[in-house]
Amino acid sequence: MKHENEMKFGDFVLNNKALFILTFLIIILSCSSPVFLTQSNIFNVIRQVAIGGIVSLGFTVIMASGCMDLSVGNMLSMIGVIIALLAKIEGMPLIVACLIGIAVGIICGCINATVSTVFNLAPFIVTLAMSQVYNGAAHLISNGKPVSNLPESLVTVGQGYVGIIPIPVIILFAATFVLYLFLTHTRIGRHILAIGGNSAAARVSGVNVNRTKLIAYVIMGACVALAAIIMDGRAASAQVAAGAGMEMDAIAAVVIGGTPLHGGYGNMVGTLIGCLIVGVINNGLNLLHVSSYWQMVGKGVIILFAIILDSQSTKIMERHNKGKMGAKAA
């Protein structure tokens, strides 16, 4: 009996390992830096991860469906530039600029999904190519120059507060909640998990695989646009290469959060924690005055470590489950 309880606790740790890693990091950093556990620093960390976090949440949907989107970084830059230019137009309400930005994100998602489903191509390749298209488009639209002098309203979205809580933090938590509900409590969410788990079987079960993929990419595009709004506001300008490489950070956060690379399962809260882990590491290394070059190396090593931990714990769990089944059969 006692043994069984131990195994249950073991299961809990393995299932929530991202949370344990985060707690561990917080304890270590609280001990080594007095600034770390202050309210302003904590909000600072969350605000820093908000942009990447929202992209990662969308990416969780993509990875749960067994797809891939390498275009999100350049898409983020492009939509950032578009929203910035629109917001600067005299008399343009901010909400209209943002909605157009989100529409662009949705269209980009549609293109990514449609090209790969109609021609039956690997999403990896399609989005890699589209990434270049978005990159070029961002440069064309902005003439390759940063767009600055943004209106105050847009800057508020990125830098403002509601009470004591920064606006990006609110948006990040709201997005986590909405996408968590979507993935676990809606029909389409279930379909996304089904096609990620086994798309041929899902099709035979009556799931419209192509339409479900399309929805996954549309959500991804909308998330990118939302992140672009915050990004413009936070920097008070739109840089042509602001989002470059974001897809890699997103993949890292999603995998650290427990969503497998090959789909079939998605953990939104895990992704949020994954983002926080990356944010806490950056913040902690800053507080401890580690050089930014070493920070890059450290970040890579930690991501690798998290993925190794993930694959090893999956193995441990499989062995454990097999033991249970064997015991029952005998």
Next chain:
Amino acid sequence: MDNSAKTQVLKMQHITKLFPGVRALDDVELELKKGEIHALIGENGAGKSTLMKILLGIYQPDYGEILYKGEPVKFHQPEDALRAGISMIHQEISMMPNLDVASNIWIARERQFMKKGLLDHKAMHEETKKLLDKLEISLDPYAKAKNLSIAQLQMVKLCRAISYHAQIIVMDEPTSALADAEIQILYRIVRRLVREGTTIVFISHKLEEIFEICDRITIMRDGKYIKTARTDEMDRQQLIALIAGRELEDLYPKEPVVIGETVFEVKDLKRDSVFEEISFDVRAGEVLGFCGLVGAGRTEIMRGIFGIDKLSKGTISMEGRPVEIRSPQDAIKNGLGFVTEDRLRLGCIGKLSLKHNMTLSNLPAYCRAGFINGRKESRASADMMGRMAIKAYSDKQLISQLSGGNQQKALIGRSLLTNPKVLIMDEPTRGIDVGSKSEIYKIINDLAKKGMAVMVVSSEIQELLGICDRILVISHGRITGEFDRENVTQTELMNAAFKQAEHT
């Protein structure tokens, strides 16, 4: 040839292998003599491939021992068996399409052709040529694998097996994809190998072939060893009786059912170069069986009806009115249900729970404005779990952790939750244990009693005879016979299915 004089080369005894919930092998034995062709036969799921996987070191037995040339051996991985001289030619084509014949044969063993750290292509191709000549196979060592016919690929696989200096070669249905002339070439090569002292284990479902080429036969059934006998001491009827084994009445609880109106009808279905002129109807309460050899086109017909593959022509009617089926969604909407033969690839979604797997096809029924009503869903899943008598800790358990029989019941449950009027079941008892089998037969019976029309595709003829009212024989993509259950015997049906395939 006098068999008794030949020496024993391999003996597997008391082999037992447990899988979660199933005893895949139970005290099985196999004895091979040097230079014989030994047939290993049994129904699907009898345990032949599990036994061979143990011989090849892919699985480890839970109990039992293997004596090879008189010495006890343990193969922990396939390399161990290969090095000892035991190799297998798998049914699937496992070739690197872009490499040539020679490279495919010597794959992973290029080291023996290394010269100064570089691969000596010329030496490798010369060695290949020698091997091909010895076996009298006319093949170009430089030909790319992707340009070869299936028969030629079989030859390459055979060469690869022989190049390991194999003393025992296991051939898993080697002729299933070959034409008659190619089969003769294969026989010639096999006989030649045997004369040189190689032992062949021949797994086949074609009885004629076994009588033509094999010296001895080992029969397995339901994971148990039944008998080993010399081919010349057996006849076809005895063999069929031993393969089928059990008394039909015990396992098949067929009860008389009042058969109603025609609910489902197809006319002149065709899918180019796969099947054509397929017309039949099914009535309420009727169980219609589809008999035929593997590859005859039965599964493909069902896939076409259910909208998985595109039909070239033909009409499908449901309760008298024509329906358009372009996708599985359309099929489900029109009252069709489909339980696949391929649980792993087309059935289970392994990462989802038992509950989520069962409710997948019928989600809209538990949804409001796109949101799933968890309570409704759980109730439906719990009901179905009880109705199908699925054994699991809870419906939250991953479906991949269940035994084959329970997975199959869950997939039947998935279809039944959509309340189909017509249920298609493709090999409903493949690879599951006898207990679950008889439970599934009971389920089929109950469905028929409630007025559902059921179509069953099966390779086990006695199963069809046990549960169907009417049986269609499919051969080479056409309907070649129709029998009533009362007016046909197992042997007649088996003869029909086997003969028709051999004539064409």
